[in-house]
Amino acid sequence: MSKVHVQTTINGDQVEFLCVPQQTMLEALRDVLGKLGTKEGCGTGDCGACTIMLDGRLVCSCLMLAAEAEGQELTTIEGIAGPDGLHVLQRKFLEHAALQCGICTPGFIVAAKALLDRNPNPDEGAIRYWLAGNLCRCTGYDKIVRAVQDAAKELAYQA
Template sequence: MSKIHITTSVNGDPTEFLCEADETLLDALRDRLGMTGAKEGCGTGDCGACSVTVDGRLVCSCLMLGAEAEGREIGTIEGMAEGDQLHPLQRKFIEHAALQCGICTPGLLVAAKSLLEKHPDPTEEEARYWLAGNLCRCTGYDKIIRAVMDAAQEMREAS
């Protein structure tokens, strides 16, 4: 089987890679580009561990083909921090102990960032609804929601 040449942008950087026609975006990110932040938790789009953004839209990368990345802007957890400066969501997840094993954390952070980009002042109910597609077996959700709400407030005050 011949590989497909993909030209895309990942976290703002022009990127090219080769992938198989049936290869998922998750596998292309992890195996072709070495971006191992997104995790495969279920392979069926039910857990959110593989969440990334594609052209600003939150998607499960296990459900998208790598070839579909052609000409698109992909956002991953690796692009969240700016240099040595953690994103406010990353800091708040640490401060609120909203992470444990780390399988769900990258997907939750990408999803939370997507939420705050679209709704900078979410209610707790909106945050819970937005993150409902991300499953966590370790922390429970209260610490995660507190971290997201605290980060939202900090980001609003900083702007």
């Protein structure tokens, strides 16, 4: 079976890769491109551990075909921190002890950033419903919600 040639942008980098037609974006990220920060928790779009941004939309990379990345712009957890260091969300997750094992954290941070990009001042309910596609089994979500609230506050203050 011939492979598909894909040209895309990941975290601002021009990337080319070959994939088999049925390969998911998650598999391409992890197995072809070595971007192992994006995690697989279920492979069926239920846990959100593989969350990435696709042209400003939040997607489970396990539900997206790698070939669909052609011409798109992707952001993964590796693209969240900037040249000045950690993103505010990453810092707040650390300060609030919003991770225990850390396997769901990349997905949560990508999802939370997508939320704050859209809605800089979400209330608790908005945060909880936005993040309802991301499973965390360790924290009970309390400290995650607080970290996102605090990050929103700091971003608003900076703006």
